[in-house]
Amino acid sequence: MANIGYMGRGSPHDRITELPEVLKLHILSLLSRKDAVRTGMLSTQWKDLWKRRFPYQTVLEFGTIYVSEDVQAQFVRQVNDFLVHYGNRRIETFHLYFNPGDRFERNVISWIELAVLCGVEEFYLNFSQGLTSCHPDGRLEYRRRRPELKEKIFKDNCLTVLNLHYCRLNRRFRFEHFPFLEILELHGVNINESMLERAVLCCPFLSKLDLSECMTLMAIKISGGPQLRLKYLRVVRCWNVDLIEISAPKLEVFHLFSRFPRMYLLYDISSLADVVLYSTVEQYWFHPNNWFETLSTFNHVRVLTLCNKAIQHMFGPGMFATVALPSVRVLDLSMPQLDDHDVMNIYRFFRQCYLPRLDKLLMQLPNSQTDPVLQQFNFDASREDSPDIPYMGLRVITISSFEGRMHHIMLLQFLLSRAIALRQVSIVLPHDLLLYSNPHRIINAVAELLRRSRAAGTATNLLLYPSQGRLAYFPLSVNY
Secondary structure, three states, rough: OOOOOOOOOOOOOOOOOOOOOOHHHHHOOOOOHHHHHHHHHHOOOOOOHHHHHHOOOOOEEOOOOOOOOOHHHHHHHHHHHHHHHHHHOOOOOOEEEEOOOOHHHHHHHHHHHHHHHHHOOOEEEEEEOOOOOOOOOOHHHHOOOOOEEEEHHHHHOOOOOOEEOEEOOHHHHOOOOOOOOOOEEEOOOOOOOHHHHHHHHHHHOOOOOEOOOOOOOOOOEEOOHOOOOOOEEEOOOOOOOOOEEEEOOOEEEEEOOOOOEEEEEEOOOOOOOOEEEOOOOOOOEEEEEEEHHHHHOOOOOOEEEEHHHHHHHHHOOOOOOEOOOOOOOEEEEEEOEEEEEEEEHHHHHHHHHOOOOOEEEEEEEOOOHHHHHHHHHOOOOOOOOOOOOOOOOOEEEEOOOOOOHHHHHHHHHHHHEEOOOOOOEEEEEEEHHHHHHHHHHHOOOHHHHHHHOOOOOOOOOOEEOOOOOOOOOOOOOEEE
């Protein structure tokens, strides 16, 4: 029997599309915002129809720049008047950029409660108005107190997105009233380890977790078994985190931009495909955790981004062993600084890491005034006392901030001699170098390297171009 009313792409039995537009709009008004947006992919008749399912604006945005208390009071009156006239109509997305201080905190709480009653699905509450930028710990100008949010104001909500900036969660906040929450983003919020564990356990649909500048967070523990739906975890400048423990079989993305914790415990991360480990602060040199053991759990990672500090901790003091990263296709090495140890560790990394499927290598080099003195380490990039691993599938090499210094040339030579399938080399020259130096010297040096050191048996395309500037002879494309 035919599925009458079946709503499929190009279906001959798509009776719903044949309905009058007023009925289709009524159907869309019964769907959540996310599901309504998805109907736009059914056909051209459904495209953008979801935008007209309500005869009024359902995305509310309120915000102002801090000038004085009088301006703050005027802003509060304007928002109050607007919401009174808005009534109990549907609210889908609510944006607020405002710091109420002590005087207007009750007003803000009433706005949140009203939005919840109106079925709000996405909350973006930013209380960083007047934030002093030189204080990354989130201290507010004039030491204004952050507003406190109690969980009861979110009771019976339909939220799928909760984005909070610079507020305090009541110490009894347990995330018990967020049954539909899919995205949780906390920036400068006083969340602690137990609150975070409750958020993961009590939000069954949580798929994205973003934590930034949460200074009260000492440990990140993510676990929930096969039913855990978390796919994305991002940690930024949470300086006090000393432990990251993850058991999330559906986790696909893990980005860490912070001080590295003392310990990683990674158990079930079989879906992990994109990893960033990046830090620019001083780290503990003697780690109790073996970073190579951590790397060995990245069996399914396809995109790996590391900084020089991450590579440094992989080796640390003492011995190291070869590690295999069998699925990595894109390797991004971002080096905000590069000293003698870092240069040596880069060579170690390429010699000790087996990357059989590596297709693209991206390197961001720092601006340096001198070449590292590799001789003091008795280290030569061409020596053969450790196993050299050829890169069978490496086809693209891109190096940014390439200044043509000796260690830059040596590193490129090292890579060219092992990339047997290389097709393209892209060199990005610093803009300052183009202004005060002769770029043709670098062009000739790189071209000569391709002639002498290239392991690839087929033609390799060389691209050189500046990061800025309008020089007419760039980009240069040469086949070798």
